[in-house]
Amino acid sequence: MARASTSSVDPASDAAALLRRVGFIGLFVVMPVAAQFARRAVVVLAPIAIALLVLASIVDGKSRPVRPASTRLLRSPAFLAGCLFILWAALSLVWTPFLDLATERLLNLVATLLMTMAGYLALPDRMRSANLYLLPVGLAAAALVAIGLGLTGQGLFGQRLARIGDDEGILDRGLILLVLLVWPAVAWLRSRGRDGEALGLAVLVSLALIVSPGPTTLVALAVGALAFAFTAFRPNQGPRILALVAAALLVLGPVLPFIARPIGAWLFGGRSPGVLSLKAWQAIVTSEPFRLVTGHGFETALRGRYVNLLPMNAPRTLLFELWYELGLVGAFAAAFALHAAIRRAGREASVLVPGAMAAFAAAFLIACVGVGMMVMWWLTTLALAVLVFVAVERGQFRTRRPKASLLRPAGSA
Template structure:
């Protein structure tokens, strides 16, 4: 007589698995595709994906020891530097001339941080490979769609090509976690093909920013693949050093730019304006002018229109020495501390750091909400990839003779 096996039905676990799969599908697959057609896709879809992941973790109780994880993050050197930077940005509201706009920006930054922390706690400790393979599929499909869009200048939903440019930047950012996942699984040919597809898209775009970010990431990827410890430390030192010693750059680069590009070149003019701002207001290097002044000041005559549009200038102009030091410590600690227990993932992580930092230094609108959202998405994807690096091979069965 055979006994029927009763299967235990757990509606909460099934609902959590469905919500988690939907959340990762939005984050890994839908975001890179939708970003090519609409500029608001990332800002809308990323919080939706995080909410689904949080609901899934609540249903199945997978988010354990949340307080311990948050405490460890806050008390780490990078966490302390981040809290100091956030506190100083809030304190700068006292002397900023654009209090309503600066308050809104600070609120947006705080919201993005909270969203990132919620997503970090909601990502399961062990990620399924089926969910993570959605990322290279989504990036590859978006790259194939972006090639004809770049040739035609955009879709009918985006005749001016603004969404396409933002989507290409997002595609370049997501390339590195996709390559990291494929490389960790030994699928190097697929990783090379994916990189070539995104490189072709970058070459076809009107703006050179995606190509520059891709090149910076590729250089760091090769260095870190050769020596992971050296690559992470060099990346951290360069990123932190550029931010910390940014006021010296216009004095060093201005004569060089004049010789190579000419005195009337836009880059030369921007460097000269930055140099004059430092010489005219040296004491402002200590406190900065307050949050949002680098952007809003251009429209009200406080900042010359040809002033540099770069992360280095904006941090020093708005937050001064305190913000720059805190930001430098945060960058170095995050880069050096972002270690993977698999050497195949580390090059992709360092390449993503280099790519995002290069884009910020070359003039991307780092104060915009979509950019903060893109960074949060990038961090969450790498957290998911890191938690997908566990042993998938079953141990060999050992047969023993019993007497």
């Protein structure tokens, strides 16, 4: 009588699988839901989830080898341009008037980058579908929570929700996380042939944005949808056009107020807040032309408003703060890095390119409208979006499930 074969038990592999599962639950489910009502959910939960993924990769050894991955990064134009940006920001500490605060912010930025790299190396080369399906489930739950908060808290496009003493709008951060993470979730579902579920998730997130405060996130989602549709229709032209537009806007930052102010005055009147903000931007550009080369130093755009270095109505946008703090070198390095990253995104899996372009477009619009440059929760959110897309890309190793045959092969018992 043949003895039934038993599979050997590997405690280390089982423990690593459990740690990885818990890490992805925290990253894909707990964090999007908690971000809808907890102000620091992203900053607190993201390092914990990534630490669990790193620990799992150490236990079972399924992480990518450090040397080949590091060599690949060092050969990436986007990574090299990003390193130049960091080095210039560090050099600007010499002339920034806020040395202590700028040093702390720079260290936080470097820590966020190191966390992202650790998460990148910890992700297995072949992601399990069961873990990736947690992403749309978590986003759907977060959207339902956001809809409930929006309906019970206030009406359409009203004032910010007042919750737990938060004066910066707790729900806004959660909605921004939804806007960015919905696109990798949609890309994953489409790659599995679940177009109906992808459309349903996009509609659910749209409803969450409609019933919640502020039209900015809804506009960002609409811009992302346009980028998605155009790239799906023109997969070669989509990344090229988006990369060119984003890089051009960063490079032409000092010229933009001279173009936008007359248009804004004609549409909204010369005394509208936006037009006055553009006027302040013009005055800053013309009063210190030499500073367009060096910038005023790291952290000056935010802190300068409170010590009369900047007018209080100075723009809160990436396009202004980048030039004001880091000047020509920082702006060109950021533009080159962004251009290279957009052109490179999703190249190994063409089905993911529309989703990647949608996320890039939505994130760039949010940064330009008013998030600014170096807000830590925003940088952490961007890092998470990158890691999620990497995870979805590594889940594309199998595109078709093998079919079981009804007939036994010849000679089988």
